[in-house]
Amino acid sequence: MRMGAGIFVSALFLWLLVSLLITGGSEANAGPQTWTSSRQCMSCHEEVFAEWQDSWHARSWTDPDVRAPSQSNNFQNKDCIDCHAPRPVFETGVGNRVLPRSSRRSEGVDCIACHLLPNGRMAGTIDNPRAACKPQATVQLQREDYCGVCHNQHKTVDQWRDTAWAERGEGCLHCHMPFRDGDPNRGRHHGMPGGHDLELVASAVTLTAQRDANGVGVLVSNVAAAHAYPTDERSRASDLWWRPLAESGEELPWRHLHRIRDPYRWEVDVPSTLLMAAEGRELRIDGPDAQGPLEVLLVYKLTPFYRDPASGEPFALGEVTDPLSDSQEVHRVRVDGAGEPK
Numbered sequence: 001m002r003m004g005a006g007i008f009v010s011a012l013f014l015w016l017l018v019s020l021l022i023t024g025g026s027e028a029n030a031g032p033q034t035w036t037s038s039r040q041c042m043s044c045h046e047e048v049f050a051e052w053q054d055s056w057h058a059r060s061w062t063d064p065d066v067r068a069p070s071q072s073n074n075f076q077n078k079d080c081i082d083c084h085a086p087r088p089v090f091e092t093g094v095g096n097r098v099l100p101r102s103s104r105r106s107e108g109v110d111c112i113a114c115h116l117l118p119n120g121r122m123a124g125t126i127d128n129p130r131a132a133c134k135p136q137a138t139v140q141l142q143r144e145d146y147c148g149v150c151h152n153q154h155k156t157v158d159q160w161r162d163t164a165w166a167e168r169g170e171g172c173l174h175c176h177m178p179f180r181d182g183d184p185n186r187g188r189h190h191g192m193p194g195g196h197d198l199e200l201v202a203s204a205v206t207l208t209a210q211r212d213a214n215g216v217g218v219l220v221s222n223v224a225a226a227h228a229y230p231t232d233e234r235s236r237a238s239d240l241w242w243r244p245l246a247e248s249g250e251e252l253p254w255r256h257l258h259r260i261r262d263p264y265r266w267e268v269d270v271p272s273t274l275l276m277a278a279e280g281r282e283l284r285i286d287g288p289d290a291q292g293p294l295e296v297l298l299v300y301k302l303t304p305f306y307r308d309p310a311s312g313e314p315f316a317l318g319e320v321t322d323p324l325s326d327s328q329e330v331h332r333v334r335v336d337g338a339g340e341p342k
């Protein structure tokens with residue numbers, strides 16, 4: 001009996017010693033006991049923090065484009081809080097819709113929402129119980145369904161599943177969270193660019209226009225987005241416009257050719273014209289006005305604030321004289337007139 005107690009005491013001592021060695025007692029590893037703000041991560045993960053702070057995830061609660069629409073009414077509509085100020089993804093579990101949180105909403109989609117596990121550790125690529133935040137290797141963190149808890153309500157993840165990228169195993173992180181400087185040892189960039197990055201948007205599509213016997217054939221192709229162009233947010237639209245180029249140099253009005261867009265929820269009879277991954281779409285500019293030199297313009301629109309017939313604002317596409325007043329230029333091509341030398 002006494003022997004047993006002795007062994008027990010030594011074992012206890014050994015355990016204390018080992019745990020002291022493991023935690024190291026080092027200052028750098030002294031993290032807080034509970035995670036109450038993403039600011040707590042800043043001191044140890046400075047680079048990630050700076051990238052995240054500059055991302056749209058960090059702005060999801062303060063973003064005026066989310067607060068202003070009547071459907072949100074400054075988040076008076078509680079349904080909008082779920083994904084824009086979410087509780088941790090791993091609390092509800094991948095595959096389930098996130099729940100809204102009641103504190104520190106201004107941090108938006110933050111470190112805690114994306115990384116905190118129910119056991120208090122941080123989902124990561126490595127196991128390290130000695131580090132203050134106790135990272136725990138979690139494969140789900142790299143899966144498309146993880147982004148999908150917020151990004152599949154408009155089927156972005158489902159769109160990806162049908163593509164060559166999915167076949168090669170190149171998921172959301174491949175394009176939206178590339179390795180810093182292309183170096184796997186440097187970790188993944190948390191900037192997560194999307195529709196606000198015009199360069200990325202322009203890289204997704206190509207625009208060509210060619211004259212033939214009848215007029216001009218226009219081809220717009222989604223070449224680099226592994227999902228629809230545009231995707232996710234329904235207020236995004238991409239419009240094609242064209243105008244004859246007058247010999248005098250006078251600027252003639254633009255004419256609307258085509259709109260690429262997912263209809264709003266309430267537009268039940270409107271078909272989707274999203275340009276799916278790897279899809280090319282041909283359009284025609286024919287008729288007498290199409291015989292001279294002309295130019296074709298592809299623009300991208302972010303939010304419903306912009307004059308948008310489908311948003312219910314009193315406006316008709318035909319009234320637009322300057323498509324660039326409410327949208328950004330993606331591509332522009334010029335076509336020579338019939339019979340002009342190449």
Ligand code: HEC
Pocket residue numbers: 063065066069071072077079080081082083084149150151153194195231232233234235302303
């Ligand atoms: C299921 C999760 C989810 C819910 C619920 C949700 N959103 Fe979002 N919201 C997102 C995601 C994800 C994005 C980013 C999509 C993108 O960039 O295409 C987004 C982006 C937006 C944007 C574009 C922001 C910008 O900067 O251009 C607006 C506007 C918006 N949401 C409004 C709302 C409103 C209004 C509600 C409530 C009716 C709402 N959201 C509810 C997930 C959600």
Ligand code: HEC
Pocket residue numbers: 028029030031032035037038040041042043044045111112115116122123124125126128131132133134135136
């Ligand atoms: C006191 C310093 C400290 C704080 C505070 C801290 N961490 Fe860590 N974190 C570390 C250390 C050290 C590592 C381990 C690095 C290693 O082993 O390569 C780590 C690792 C991680 C990993 C795994 C990295 C990988 O390569 O997979 C994640 C994810 C992580 N931290 C997230 C967070 C988040 C989110 C917070 C805030 C909620 C946070 N950490 C707070 C020190 C800290």
Ligand code: HEC
Pocket residue numbers: 038041042045048049050052053057109110111112114115124125141142173177186187188189190
């Ligand atoms: C939208 C979700 C999301 C947000 C927000 C987010 N992370 Fe991450 N984080 C990830 C994913 C996904 C990975 C990549 C895992 C991998 O490499 O496979 C990751 C990787 C990491 C790593 C591993 C090393 C590296 O640099 O890639 C650390 C550390 C980390 N995050 C910390 C943080 C901290 C700190 C914050 C807040 C400032 C934060 N994360 C915000 C999803 C997120």
Ligand code: HEC
Pocket residue numbers: 056057059060061063066083084086089098109113114146147148149150151172173176177192193194195196197
């Ligand atoms: C907890 C919910 C949530 C998760 C998980 C999440 N996001 Fe987001 N994401 C959002 C919201 C909300 C926005 C819109 C923020 C805004 O513009 O107001 C957004 C915006 C974006 C954008 C658009 C940026 C832009 O330019 O407008 C991209 C790209 C993006 N997320 C990629 C990802 C990827 C990749 C993952 C998985 C690693 C991921 N997100 C995980 C909620 C989430």
Ligand code: HEC
Pocket residue numbers: 144147148151156157160165170171172173174175176193194195196200201203204224225226227228229230231232233236
């Ligand atoms: C092969 C590269 C690639 C992959 C893989 C990829 N994307 Fe994208 N993504 C893009 C490009 C290019 C754009 C810009 C054009 C567009 O909106 O389609 C974009 C745009 C986005 C946007 C911004 C839309 C907006 O309205 O601002 C979101 C959100 C997004 N992707 C989410 C995802 C998610 C979630 C996955 C994983 C299922 C994913 N992406 C996989 C290339 C990629």
